[in-house]
Amino acid sequence: MSQKVLLSSKEIHIILHRLACQLLENHLDFTDTVLIGIQPRGSFLAKRLAKLLKEEYQVKEIKLGLLDITFFRDDFRRGEKPLEASTTSVDFLVEDKKVVLIDDVLYTGRSIRAALTAIQSFGRPNEIELLTLIDRRFSRHLPIQPNYRGRQVDAINEEKVKVLWKENEGKDVVYLVNR
Amino acid sequence: MPALSVRHLLGIKYLNEQDIQLIFETADQFKEVINRSIKKVPSLRDITIANIFFENSTRTKLSFELAEKRLSADVLNFSASQSSVKKGETLIDTVNNILSMKVDMVVMRHPNPGAGIFLSKHVNASIINAGDGAHEHPTQALLDSYSIRERLGDVAGKKVIIVGDILHSRVALSNIFALKLQGAKVKVCGPKTLIPKHIESLGVEVEPNLRKALAWCDVANMLRVQNERMEMSYFPTTREYTQQYGINKEILESLDKEIVIMHPGPINRGVEITSDVADSSQSIILHQVENGVAIRMAVIYLLASQLN
Numbered sequence: 001m002s003q004k005v006l007l008s009s010k011e012i013h014i015i016l017h018r019l020a021c022q023l024l025e026n027h028l029d030f031t032d033t034v035l036i037g038i039q040p041r042g043s044f045l046a047k048r049l050a051k052l053l054k055e056e057y058q059v060k061e062i063k064l065g066l067l068d069i070t071f072f073r074d075d076f077r078r079g080e081k082p083l084e085a086s087t088t089s090v091d092f093l094v095e096d097k098k099v100v101l102i103d104d105v106l107y108t109g110r111s112i113r114a115a116l117t118a119i120q121s122f123g124r125p126n127e128i129e130l131l132t133l134i135d136r137r138f139s140r141h142l143p144i145q146p147n148y149r150g151r152q153v154d155a156i157n158e159e160k161v162k163v164l165w166k167e168n169e170g171k172d173v174v175y176l177v178n179r
Numbered sequence: 180m181p182a183l184s185v186r187h188l189l190g191i192k193y194l195n196e197q198d199i200q201l202i203f204e205t206a207d208q209f210k211e212v213i214n215r216s217i218k219k220v221p222s223l224r225d226i227t228i229a230n231i232f233f234e235n236s237t238r239t240k241l242s243f244e245l246a247e248k249r250l251s252a253d254v255l256n257f258s259a260s261q262s263s264v265k266k267g268e269t270l271i272d273t274v275n276n277i278l279s280m281k282v283d284m285v286v287m288r289h290p291n292p293g294a295g296i297f298l299s300k301h302v303n304a305s306i307i308n309a310g311d312g313a314h315e316h317p318t319q320a321l322l323d324s325y326s327i328r329e330r331l332g333d334v335a336g337k338k339v340i341i342v343g344d345i346l347h348s349r350v351a352l353s354n355i356f357a358l359k360l361q362g363a364k365v366k367v368c369g370p371k372t373l374i375p376k377h378i379e380s381l382g383v384e385v386e387p388n389l390r391k392a393l394a395w396c397d398v399a400n401m402l403r404v405q406n407e408r409m410e411m412s413y414f415p416t417t418r419e420y421t422q423q424y425g426i427n428k429e430i431l432e433s434l435d436k437e438i439v440i441m442h443p444g445p446i447n448r449g450v451e452i453t454s455d456v457a458d459s460s461q462s463i464i465l466h467q468v469e470n471g472v473a474i475r476m477a478v479i480y481l482l483a484s485q486l487n
Contacts, residue, residue: 068208071220071250071480082182082484085208093216121217 006134006161007151007174015150019131020052022148023100024059032126033098034063038115039086042103044165045133049102065090065122067101072114095123100148104163106132109144134161134174183481187306189295190315191356199360203325205477206470213249213472223252226483228284229277232309233259236288238444238468239309239319243286246475252483255282270294271301278304283486284479287311305482313347319443320353322474324361326467327398330439335362340392342424343402343451346373350443351402355381368392369424370414373404389424393434400441401426401451417450427453437461444468 007015027033030053037046043066053059070085101115112130119125133150139157155161155176162175183198212220228247232240240256247254257277268276274285286307287295292314299306310316328334339358345351345367358365365383367374374385386392393399404420414420426440440452440462448454457464 070208071212071222076222077484077486082481085205087208088211117221121212121215121219123216 001178003162003175003177005173006153006176009166009172012133012150012172012174015133016048016052017056019133019148019150020049020057023049023053023131024057026129027098027100030059030062032096033100034065034092034094035100035102036065036067036090036094036115036119038101038103038111039066039068039088041105041163042101044167045104045131045163046102047167048165049131063092063097065092067115067118069111069114069118072118074110074114090122093123094119094125096126097123099125099128100131101128102131104132105134105136105161106130106144106146106149107136107139107161109140109142112144113142133163136161182485186482186485187295187299187308188317188478188482189299189306189308191317191320191353191360192315194317194360196360199321199324199357202321202474202477202481203328205481206325206473209249209476209480210470210473213469213476219249219251221251222480223247223250223483226250226284226486227253227255227280227282228286228479229255229257229282230309231257231259231274231277231285231287233287233289233294234310236309238471239288239316242468242471243307243309243318243475246472246479247286249472250476250479250483252284252479255280270298274298274302274304278302284483305486307478307482310349312349313352314349315353315356316349316443317353317357318471318475318478319350320357321478322467322471323350323354323400323441323443324357325474326441326463326470327363327439329466329470330463331397334358336364337398338364338366338396339398339400340366340368340386340396341400341402342368342389342392342426344373344404345369345378345402346375348402350400354400355383359383366392366395369402370420372414389426390430390433393426393430393438396438398439398441399426400443402443403445403447403451421450425449425451425453426456428455428459431456431459431461439463441467 035046037043050062050064066089068086068088070083129147131148132146135149135152137152160177162177164173166172284305286309288309289311292312294311295306295308324334341351359382366386368386442464
């Protein structure tokens with residue numbers, strides 16, 4: 001198994017600032033907008049963006065939720081092991097809000113489809129947008145595209161994109177791994 | 180994520196500690212789900228579950244049915260009193276006929292101990308024991324332990340007293356297995372006639388004095404006297420039983436600590452527990468009922484994930 005660096009810590013830092021600015025441009029003070037990180041890996045990105053918006057761009061208040069999609073996935077009983085659920089922490093309703101779903105990698109689109117179903121448990125949003133750090137082009141199984149993307153990657157199916165976060169793995173880096 | 184070590188849930192005896200932790204961690208997530216405004220997930224939309232009850236049940240049957248529906252499974256309800264069992268059909272024939280309708284899982288309550296084990300050897304479906312005679316009631320024990328963990332943070336090291344009709348109680352036996360597996364200290368308390376011989380071999384102590392037992396414990400699990408399983412008289416009168424083994428506010432207030440009160444239901448108010456205790460802040464009886472749905476969702480979900 002070999003791996004090459006797709007994005008370094010510095011590049012991730014720059015991309016996160018750009019994504020934060022793009023969110024600011026569309027959502028201004030975030031009064032009608034909520035950020036929802038898709039558990040487990042999208043949560044790191046969502047938390048990082050919320051922190052950036054508050055500390056670097058002086059957004060007073062941002063509603064941030066973490067959404068687990070395990071029970072909404074369409075591959076139940078299709079894998080070797082049971083799907084492991086993470087914690088859902090959405091302590092607000094998304095009724096009439098603009099929701100920004102946040103995930104680290106957009107691959108087939110199935111996780112996002114599950115998230116679109118799961119979010120309905122918390123109300124009927126006005127609109128839903130999608131932000132991903134990595135968009136694996138040409139790998140989609142469903143007609144789902146991101147509104148905000150960090151980097152577009154052309155990876156073949158045998159390759160895997162691995163995103164590591166400082167909070168969890170001790171460093172920010174994105175690898176392209178040959179399986 | 181590890182899978183359960185079993186294909187069926189026939190009793191706590193067949194589980195290991197990792198299984199119980201996995202069930203609890205999964206139940207944590209389902210507890211969050213059932214507290215949402217939309218309490219349903221689509222996980223089991225391609226699964227059909229038959230609830231086969233050869234004995235009366237209110238709480239367990241409702242709880243299982245609700246858990247199944249919250250998971251989007253298709254549910255068949257079967258009650259022996261309105262079925263062909265009355266016409267002489269055997270258990271295996273009854274279940275095989277139900278399975279012919281493409282049922283994936285069976286939840287069964289039966290008056291005979293071991294009925295679930297017997298069935299699991301003869302039919303090709305995942306079996307969940309919802310109580311088999313005076314043998315085991317695994318989901319009740321799981322939800323009891325889960326409720327202790329929720330209230331006290333952990334089960335390990337906690338002192339639990341099980342009070343009442345231990346002899347006829349499947350809840351008692353499953354609880355003993357579950358609590359011991361998780362490192363709790365367990366004592367039983369009740370009339371000598373309602374304590375099984377050699378119960379010490381399960382690693383529990385017998386404490387005949389209720390007040391001493393309550394002074395020792397962190398949790399008191401009060402059991403109902405199961406008159407329906409009694410073929411003879413085990414104590415002189417209900418009044419005498421209540422005086423010796425019933426719990427009331429006065430006894431609780433005489434303790435120098437606050438203990439947790441549990442009851443698997445149905446309660447005989449004024450017999451094993453008075454209303455002011457059952458409805459007090461020390462009682463977690465209704466939390467047990469709520470946790471029952473989350474625990475049963477977790478058990479069904481984890482067993483269903485192993486179906487071919």
